[in-house]
Amino acid sequence: xxxxxxxxxxxxxxxxxxxxxxxxxxxxxxxxxxxxxxxxxxxxxxxxxxxxxxxxxxxxxxxxxxxxxxxxxxxxxxxxxxxxxxxxxxxxxxxxxxxxxxxxxxxxxxxxxxxxxxxxxxxxxxxxxxxxxxxxxxxxxxxxxxxxxxxxxxxxxxxxxxxxxxxxxxxxxxxxxxxxxxxxxxxxxxxxxxxxxxxxxxxxxxxxxxxxxxxxxxxxxxxxxxxxxxxxxxxxxxxxxxxxxxxxxxxxxxxxxxxxxxxxxxxxxxxxxxxxxxxxxxxxxxxxxxxxxxxxxxxxxxxxxxxxxxxxxxxxxxxxxxxxxxxxxxxxxxxxxxxxxxx
Numbered sequence: 001x002x003x004x005x006x007x008x009x010x011x012x013x014x015x016x017x018x019x020x021x022x023x024x025x026x027x028x029x030x031x032x033x034x035x036x037x038x039x040x041x042x043x044x045x046x047x048x049x050x051x052x053x054x055x056x057x058x059x060x061x062x063x064x065x066x067x068x069x070x071x072x073x074x075x076x077x078x079x080x081x082x083x084x085x086x087x088x089x090x091x092x093x094x095x096x097x098x099x100x101x102x103x104x105x106x107x108x109x110x111x112x113x114x115x116x117x118x119x120x121x122x123x124x125x126x127x128x129x130x131x132x133x134x135x136x137x138x139x140x141x142x143x144x145x146x147x148x149x150x151x152x153x154x155x156x157x158x159x160x161x162x163x164x165x166x167x168x169x170x171x172x173x174x175x176x177x178x179x180x181x182x183x184x185x186x187x188x189x190x191x192x193x194x195x196x197x198x199x200x201x202x203x204x205x206x207x208x209x210x211x212x213x214x215x216x217x218x219x220x221x222x223x224x225x226x227x228x229x230x231x232x233x234x235x236x237x238x239x240x241x242x243x244x245x246x247x248x249x250x251x252x253x254x255x256x257x258x259x260x261x262x263x264x265x266x267x268x269x270x271x272x273x274x275x276x277x278x279x280x281x282x283x284x285x286x287x288x289x290x291x292x293x294x295x296x297x298x299x300x301x302x303x304x305x306x307x308x309x310x311x312x313x314x315x316x317x318x319x320x321x322x323x324x325x326x327x328x329x330x331x332x333x334x335x336x337x338x339x340x341x342x343x
Contacts, residue, residue: 006047014043026093066308067097067115069108069125075225075253076281077297081126081150084301092309094121103224105132112136115145122146122308128193128224129153146311150304151295154194160307160321162300166195167202169293169327170248173276174206176291176329177246181338182274183210186218186244188233188254190225199250199278218244222254230257238265245273245338252279255290274335278327289332300325 012022017036025032025040026049032040043049068085070078082098089096097118099111109132115123116139123140125147127133134156137147141159149158177185187203189196207214220237222229230249237244238261249255255277262269269275269288277283280292303323 006049008049010047011040011043011049014047015039063119063121064093065095065097065118065120066305066312067099067111067118067120067123069099069101069111069115069123069127071101071103071127071224072226073098073100077225077252077279077295078126080281080297081301081304084298084303085124085150085305086301087298088302088305088309094309101127103128103130105130108132109136112140116140116143120145121312122148124148124150124304124308125156125158126150126152129155146308148304148308148311150300151195158320159311160304160323162304162307162323162325163195164295164300164325164327166198166327167205169278169295169329170199170202170250171206172202172329173248173278173291173293174203175209176331177248177274177276177335178206178210178212180246180274180335182246183212183338184215184218184242184244184246185212186220186237186247187214188220188222188230188247188249188258190229190250191221191223196250203248217242225251225253227253227257227260230254231261232257234258234261235265238262238267243267243273246276246335247273248276250278252277252281252283252290252292255283255292256286259286270334270336272339274338276335280330283330283332286334288334291332291335292330293327294330295327296325 008022009019012019015022017040021032021036022040025037026044066089068082073079086096101107101111108130123145137156137158140147147158148160150162154161187200189200220233222233234257247258249258255275258275262273267273276291278293280294283290283292307321
């Protein structure tokens with residue numbers, strides 16, 4: 001015998017509530033007491049009810065979908081943010097459309113247009129600056145779609161911004177290296193990156209306190225935050241006669257690239273060279289374990305999603321908000337006292 005499809009009327013009957021109340025509880029909209037919502041959810045689970053979001057969107061003219069634009073999902077940093085966003089969205093009955101733009105203007109424009117066609121109710125982005133990103137964010141906001149920036153370009157006018165204390169975190173990391181006796185510190189940073197600029201400002205503040213000037217020969221600018229960029233930048237550095245005693249790479253992926261270049265060049269970490277990274281997603285399992293400026297990517301994603309849902313539920317009532325998350329130093333085996341003589 002063919003099994004009958006369970007309807008919302010069945011759920012309401014099982015929970016002892018009206019159909020309207022069951023609909024609000026399952027759809028996570030309108031007022032429903034915690035006790036009643038619990039009864040409805042338990043009834044739905046017992047009956048194996050599959051809530052029809054398509055039918056719901058037709059009734060309410062809502063899609064219960066948000067978009068997330070990021071540069072590269074294979075980078076664990078962005079994967080952590082994505083997980084935080086999805087956890088909050090799932091709890092509210094929303095789905096997340098995730099798109100990688102590789103910081104490419106064509107992909108950025110195409111994915112934003114897809115978000116608009118799909119009638120997403122909000123957008124979060126974590127991508128660096130490009131002209132298409134600015135244009136598309138402005139168009140989305142003009143269309144009444146809230147946009148939140150989570151560790152993306154601050155040159156784009158999002159309604160709300162979630163970012164880390166990049167300057168403070170890197171100030172503490174550089175100060176730590178200076179306290180270990182390092183004076184020849186190289187920095188691997190990304191050109192035309194606002195967050196790299198803020199990170200280096202924190203480093204410079206620590207250097208100035210110790211009366212140290214950053215050598216132009218030790219400022220390595222790369223194209224992006226990838227392992228390959230870190231590898232190429234470090235290989236250029238290791239080919240020189242005068243080596244630094246420490247390298248501060250402005251992302252974990254950059255630091256992993258430095259580790260690979262060091263192994264190939266016969267540079268031992270931390271015996272010959274101390275190494276510090278940023279992000280601390282997998283730093284603990286690297287060899288040696290990486291001293292890192294820790295960013296809570298999951299917390300960043302959750303915070304961005306909560307700001308977005310406040311906009312979705314309350315509209316464009318509040319002023320733009322900026323949330324600064326703490327970045328703290330985690331000391332591990334990739335750093336030690338500065339060596340007395342060069343290689």
